[in-house]
Amino acid sequence: MRVALFVPCYVDAFEPEVGIATLNLLRRFGIDPEYPFDQTCCGQPMVNSGCHAEAKATEALFVRNFAGFDYIVVPSGSCAHQVRCHMTAIEQTDEVRHVRERTYELVEFLHDVLKVDGFPWAEFPHKVSYHNNCNALRGLFHGSMSERREPATSKPLDLLRMVKGLELVEKARPDECCGFGGTFSVFEPAVSVKMGQDKVRDHAMAGADYVVSADSSCMLHQQGCAERLGLPLQFRHIAQILNGDAA
Amino acid sequence: MSGSEEPRRAEDGLPALLHEDLHTADDGGARGSGGERLSHGEATSRPLQPPAPEPQPRGAKLYHRKPVDHNEAAQRFIDAPRHAKMHDERLWDLRQKRDGQMHGLPEWEDLRELASTIKQHTLSNLGDYLEQFESQAKANGIHVHWARDGAEHNRIVHGILADHGARRLIKSKSMLTEEVGFRDYMASVGIEVVETDLGERIQQLDEEAPSHIVVPAVHKLRSDVADVFARELGTDPANDDVHYLAEQQREKTRPLILEADAGMTGANFAVAETGTFVVCTNEGNADLSANVPPLHIASIGIEKLIPRITDLGVFIRLLSRSALGSPITQYTSHFRGPRDGGEMHIVLVDNGRSARLGEPEFWQSLKCIRCGACMNTCPVYRRSGGLSYGATYSGPIGLILDPSFDRRRYSSLPFASTLNGSCTNVCPVKINIHEQIFAWRKVLAESHDIGWSKQAMMKAAGTVLSHPTLYRASIATAEGALKLLPDFMVANPLNSWTARGRAMPDAPKETFHQWYERTNGGKEEPS
Amino acid sequence: MSARDAILAAVRANRPQGDHPLPELPIFPFAAEGGLVEPFLRNLEAMGGHGVEGGDIEGILRAQFPQANVIASAVPEYRGNRDLAQVSAPNDLADVDVAIVRAEFGVAETGSVLLPDTALTVNAVAYLAQHLVVLLAPDAIVPTLQEAYRRPEFHRHRYASFHTGPSATADIEGVLIHGAQGVRSLSVVMCPLKTGS
Numbered sequence: 001m002r003v004a005l006f007v008p009c010y011v012d013a014f015e016p017e018v019g020i021a022t023l024n025l026l027r028r029f030g031i032d033p034e035y036p037f038d039q040t041c042c043g044q045p046m047v048n049s050g051c052h053a054e055a056k057a058t059e060a061l062f063v064r065n066f067a068g069f070d071y072i073v074v075p076s077g078s079c080a081h082q083v084r085c086h087m088t089a090i091e092q093t094d095e096v097r098h099v100r101e102r103t104y105e106l107v108e109f110l111h112d113v114l115k116v117d118g119f120p121w122a123e124f125p126h127k128v129s130y131h132n133n134c135n136a137l138r139g140l141f142h143g144s145m146s147e148r149r150e151p152a153t154s155k156p157l158d159l160l161r162m163v164k165g166l167e168l169v170e171k172a173r174p175d176e177c178c179g180f181g182g183t184f185s186v187f188e189p190a191v192s193v194k195m196g197q198d199k200v201r202d203h204a205m206a207g208a209d210y211v212v213s214a215d216s217s218c219m220l221h222q223q224g225c226a227e228r229l230g231l232p233l234q235f236r237h238i239a240q241i242l243n244g245d246a247a
Numbered sequence: 248m249s250g251s252e253e254p255r256r257a258e259d260g261l262p263a264l265l266h267e268d269l270h271t272a273d274d275g276g277a278r279g280s281g282g283e284r285l286s287h288g289e290a291t292s293r294p295l296q297p298p299a300p301e302p303q304p305r306g307a308k309l310y311h312r313k314p315v316d317h318n319e320a321a322q323r324f325i326d327a328p329r330h331a332k333m334h335d336e337r338l339w340d341l342r343q344k345r346d347g348q349m350h351g352l353p354e355w356e357d358l359r360e361l362a363s364t365i366k367q368h369t370l371s372n373l374g375d376y377l378e379q380f381e382s383q384a385k386a387n388g389i390h391v392h393w394a395r396d397g398a399e400h401n402r403i404v405h406g407i408l409a410d411h412g413a414r415r416l417i418k419s420k421s422m423l424t425e426e427v428g429f430r431d432y433m434a435s436v437g438i439e440v441v442e443t444d445l446g447e448r449i450q451q452l453d454e455e456a457p458s459h460i461v462v463p464a465v466h467k468l469r470s471d472v473a474d475v476f477a478r479e480l481g482t483d484p485a486n487d488d489v490h491y492l493a494e495q496q497r498e499k500t501r502p503l504i505l506e507a508d509a510g511m512t513g514a515n516f517a518v519a520e521t522g523t524f525v526v527c528t529n530e531g532n533a534d535l536s537a538n539v540p541p542l543h544i545a546s547i548g549i550e551k552l553i554p555r556i557t558d559l560g561v562f563i564r565l566l567s568r569s570a571l572g573s574p575i576t577q578y579t580s581h582f583r584g585p586r587d588g589g590e591m592h593i594v595l596v597d598n599g600r601s602a603r604l605g606e607p608e609f610w611q612s613l614k615c616i617r618c619g620a621c622m623n624t625c626p627v628y629r630r631s632g633g634l635s636y637g638a639t640y641s642g643p644i645g646l647i648l649d650p651s652f653d654r655r656r657y658s659s660l661p662f663a664s665t666l667n668g669s670c671t672n673v674c675p676v677k678i679n680i681h682e683q684i685f686a687w688r689k690v691l692a693e694s695h696d697i698g699w700s701k702q703a704m705m706k707a708a709g710t711v712l713s714h715p716t717l718y719r720a721s722i723a724t725a726e727g728a729l730k731l732l733p734d735f736m737v738a739n740p741l742n743s744w745t746a747r748g749r750a751m752p753d754a755p756k757e758t759f760h761q762w763y764e765r766t767n768g769g770k771e772e773p774s
Numbered sequence: 775m776s777a778r779d780a781i782l783a784a785v786r787a788n789r790p791q792g793d794h795p796l797p798e799l800p801i802f803p804f805a806a807e808g809g810l811v812e813p814f815l816r817n818l819e820a821m822g823g824h825g826v827e828g829g830d831i832e833g834i835l836r837a838q839f840p841q842a843n844v845i846a847s848a849v850p851e852y853r854g855n856r857d858l859a860q861v862s863a864p865n866d867l868a869d870v871d872v873a874i875v876r877a878e879f880g881v882a883e884t885g886s887v888l889l890p891d892t893a894l895t896v897n898a899v900a901y902l903a904q905h906l907v908v909l910l911a912p913d914a915i916v917p918t919l920q921e922a923y924r925r926p927e928f929h930r931h932r933y934a935s936f937h938t939g940p941s942a943t944a945d946i947e948g949v950l951i952h953g954a955q956g957v958r959s960l961s962v963v964m965c966p967l968k969t970g971s
Contacts (some may be wrong), residue, residue: 003290005471007760009712009722012758012759012760013722013758016416016757016758016759016762017759019759019763020759020762022686022770022771024766024769035310035763035768037715037760038714038715039714039715040711040712040713040714040718041718043709043712045705045708045712046407046705046708046709046712047702048666048688048703049662049688049692050661050687050688050689050690050691050692050693050697051692051697051702051705051706052628052689052692053693053701053710054705054708054709055705055709056704057651057710057713058709058713059707060713061712061713061715068473070390074598079725086659086685112711114318130252134665134666134667134668134669135666138669138671140668143251144250144251146251146346146671147256147346147353147669147671147672147673148356149349149350149356149626150356150502151250151351152250152251152253153250153251154250154251154252157250157251157252162354168252170252170253170254170255171252171254171255171500172254172262172263172264172265173254173265173339174251174252174254175251175669176250176626176669177626177665177667177669179626179627179665180665181665181666181667182665182666183662184662184664184665184666187318187663188317188318188321188627188663189318189664189749190318190321190322190325190631190633191318191321191325191627191663191666192330193749194325194630194748195626195627195665198265198335198630199601201265202265204264205265205267206255209566219747223750224749224750225749225750227750228749228750229587236768243392246363253931274947274948274949275949276949276950276951277822277950277951279819279820279822280819280824281819282816285820285821285822285950286950287821287939287942287950288942288943288944288949288950289943289944289945289948290942290944290949290950291944291948291949295947295948297947303853307899315791331873332961333947337947337948338920340948351801354802357800361797364794364795364796364797365796365797367790367794368794368795368796368797370790370794371789371790371792371794372789373785373789374782374786374789377781377782378782381778387932393776393777393781394777395777395780395781399777413896422944438924443945443955444943444945445945445954445955446945446946448943448944461845463943463945463947464946465945467946468947469946469947471947472946486828487947489947489949489951490949490951492946493943493946493951493954497955499953500955501868501955502929503866505865506865519928521928523928527782529941529942529943529954529956530941530942530955530956531900531901531941531954531956531957532954532955532956534897534898534901534935534956535901535902535956536954537897537900537934538864538897538898538901539864539865539898539902541863543933549781549785556923556928556929557799557920557923557924558799558923558926559797559919559923560799560918560919560921560922560923560924561920562917563923564842564883564918564919564920572927573821574817574820574821574884574885574938574967575884575886575919575936575938576938577821577822577937577938577939577940577941577942578935578936578938578941578956579886579935579938580934580935581928581931581934581935581936582932582934582935583928583931583932583933584932585932586891586897586932586933590792597777597784601781601784601785601788602784602788603789604784604785604790605787605788607791610788610790613844632875641885671907685794699967708869715923731896732856742805746792756824756850768857
């Protein structure tokens, strides 16, 4: 099985340790992912703004980088969602379709492809509030959605419940958006910040010490909001928790 | 497999509040015969403590030909924290009441699928169903008129009123009449229009549009209503008791209803099979408007058609449950013909709907039954207030309807969304709302309606991100990363990330890429 | 071209692609082991209505509305003091304290009663009266709204309205008020239909 690691641009720049944790976690399961050196971005910033034509070359580069693999694994729900559901600016060749179908967000890959049954190396004796990234939840179906009448499921919580000592806490609004929304955070700063502040207050009122998510972009936004409010919340990517990185 | 996270509950067993200072034991609302607090209609499922008065934030400022600045109006709404808090908590409560109804009906998802399918079928055969509806209604003694646009609708209604010498019209809430500027037109021809829904009456007296499809004054506090009523109805300005305010409105409106020359309603559904139209209210005000004056005019958008009476069983089960989390509205009234001695007219209105039908990506928005569930669940709507959209329709459904009325003015609205998808999930007729918002962005970018600077920024980002060497050079250093990434992701020239309430992420010491190169992916020098 | 023809031509020209057949409507089961009266009354109460399991109408009226001066009745079970048949205009009913009518049927799912024009005599009485009392035969309750819409009344009457509790609003701060514009209270009295009446 040839597996490639895609490290999103903001993880590359701001959260390199998330990329490292992802790499090491996959190695623990006997997979040695390749890291194509020419990778940049999935094209989401442009597509999210409606600028599909402007995203075409970036999408083509993505496909060139990742065409030869059985799986492309990315520690980001929104990037996986972009590739799988919205990478339509380029012509849909067999190669493009292959890359889109084979791109997995990390939690999905662990849960659905590797079907992992434990993280014996991981221990996290802290109160954790899990943040559902909206693209991961409502786009990739990470779990049941509060708006729908469906059996209650959650892939990320299934994984986190295997981590020794980790205690999940309950928010008032478990799957409400945090207001990042890609370029929304730039063009609608008023509501974006307000949503982020409400979200981190919800984490804090739930008694969380740590916020954990499968998406660093939401957490960068929330971290900024928590710092401004002076809330003592720590933020960790789920890859770091599952890899057993120390708190 | 273990389940998903459940919402936290407060000590009393009810869902926890995000704004805990709104917690109170009793709001003085109506109780049942056993003394239990009732929460039907748009009532909150738990009592909320009214925040102290503060000046009411007003809606978007509209300038000729300029796109609505939703962010600016939203900021002013957020800067009125008591209004913002109450607004968010009340609407979230409606969303939770809706969830409660959903969990009570095992067939919920089946009903949504049926409702969607019935609407798709009707819209695909709309010509035939409109003709059937018209011929049935005429056979029942109803006068049927057709209006291509809002102006034609207003002229037709004016003509009917003029024929009867009518000077005063009482009406129930109708989004269609908002859409076509009906009240302004009637004012210009000297006909008095009296709204009879409490929320809509408040908004009419305050010269504001409804901020929500089904709860028109949801953005106001009781103190705002007391101000409006004191100014316009002469009530006691110091008394903002909700019972007092509602009773005053009842007493002041009743004589106007009794002496009105004509009544007007909208319609929630129009049934082709029988020529029936259906109006749902909680106050019974549509029934007063229709049944007291001798003349009843109903304005109906052509997308309101459904084929059969039995289809109502599906839609009525979903409508109020989705809208308010109440199993049905207090009144669901079926009008099939004029009463003895009365006269009934229907105006079937197009106003852009037939054109919308021809747009493959957007025609399904015509399935909308105007329940407002998408607004209640929308985290952006709840924080910004309906008037911040500066349009007839606000919230998620507004983002996809408004640009078709005025593409330039409403070009910014499809960007007032995080694309989180909650709206699509709550929609009782399964409109893919967030996908249509996404599709509108593409349409607007292709017609260069998203603003020059945004498009230029995206073009520049597209160039850098499609060239690995350019990209690497840009983010190789901390300063470079903060310079490039803000360009396409985290900030704009005004540095909106740090402008208010949010700190900028720390600059990286080393990118992942640099680490990988330095350590050969961690194999040579474990970090 | 007339507006009518223009609109019909436009919707036909713009007909969406694809096959969209009209679905058959299934009836979903309604759980009510102990009969339909109990869930009907429970749901009616939750919607702000007042359920009365039976008794004599006179006594119920005296107990509930001791101050009532004007009582308009559309039912043979009680003789009021305002003859609905003699009303020349709906606004003549503005002073009615209590109106009494009989519902065609009830709906257990919601606690609704169907009041058609023939049961009201004057439609407006159900909204202008301060209080409304509705007689309902216990055997005239259907389980759900879907079954309700299979009834013939919707093909027969020029006007028919489901009433579910009284006129209500919570437009101000979500505080529930009964008697927004219409009746301040709605009572449903379980009362079998007298044969021959």
